[in-house]
Amino acid sequence: MQAFEYANPGTLREAVNLLPAAWGEAEVLAGGTDLLSLMKNYVVSPKRVVDLKNVQELQGISDQRSAVRIGALVTLQELMDSELIRTSFPSLATAAEGVSSMQVRNRGTVGGDLCQRPRCWYFRSGFGLLAKDGQGKSLVPEGDNRYHAILGNGGPAYFVNASSLAPALIALEASVKLVGPRGERTVALAEFYRAPARDGEREHVLQPSEIVSEVVIPAGSRGRRNATYEVRQREVLDWPLATASVALDLNGANVRQARIVLGHVAPVPWRAVEAERALAGQPVNEETATRAGETAVGGARPLSGNAYKVQLARVVVKRALLAAAGRRA
Helix, strand or coil, X not given: CCCCEEECCCCHHHHHHCCCCCCCCEEEECCCCCXXXXXXXXXXXXXXXXXXXXXXXXXXXXXCCCEEEXXXXXXXXXXXXXXXXHHHCHHHHHHHHCCCCHHHHHHCEHHHHHCCCCCCXXXXXXXXXXXXXXXXXXXXXXXXXXXXXXXCCCCCCCCCCCCCCHHHHHHCCCEXXXXXXXXXXXXXXXXXXXXXXXXXXXXXXXXXXXXXXXXXXEXXXXXXXXXXXXXXXXXXXXXXXXXXXXXXXXXXXXXXXXXXXEECCCCCCEECHHHHHHHCCXXXXXXXXXXXXXXXXXXXXXXXXXXXXXXXXXXXXXXXXXXXXXXXX
């Protein structure tokens, strides 16, 4: 790990003032479960680390009239322990619970999870976010791509978004507040992520001088039936192979509106819009949930080693829908 300057601000404004205008000069430390491993492996080598642990503005879960606010420093364990989250947003609690390590759940934060860097082993081995060799050719299509994207993978980005919480929050129409030197801005979480098109771009729209301060779930999402279903290779600490989070607005037994978001199958959390449309006006049952799963992967383009993810994506969509509707898979 390269030597760095350590900063321990007491307020959000102090923290923002410590951040530079360009990536690479400084990094924000929340729980540290991702950043420290990146620094130990020299994937990132910031000259300054800004620790947010004493910034009280970033703490707490609050039930407000117009929305539920979740501070960026709320831990995954706090999400699981919150009665408000468990009863109103079980999809979010399930996503947090999927992180099986108690140590990580008690250190890892909501903001850190949303900003977690890709787990792509080419990126983690120093080949960059777009995983290129010395001649500028992508290593992924002809390399070991077992855990890479099957959707939105036309290039040059082939990694999968690593966030455990983002699919559930996007299905709930959450937004994030970003605070920077020019003030505060709110971004729909569905628009927070992007697939980088060139070297030097990051996988989100956060600027190097900005900090994620909170997540906001609109009050209208509280009445929706929601659930998350995921498939992992191992029950120990590991990342999912595929996940689906859904939120259903029901009119009696039929779907008025559905939101279906897949995780770990694309460079961004993947909104299955066609599958949502196919459910409109339909009851959620074995037949319609199966059909939605098929539709969700209609545009899949598996690589040489990850075709198995197509079937997993079908299954997680089907089972998340059935779980949200209170039916057994």
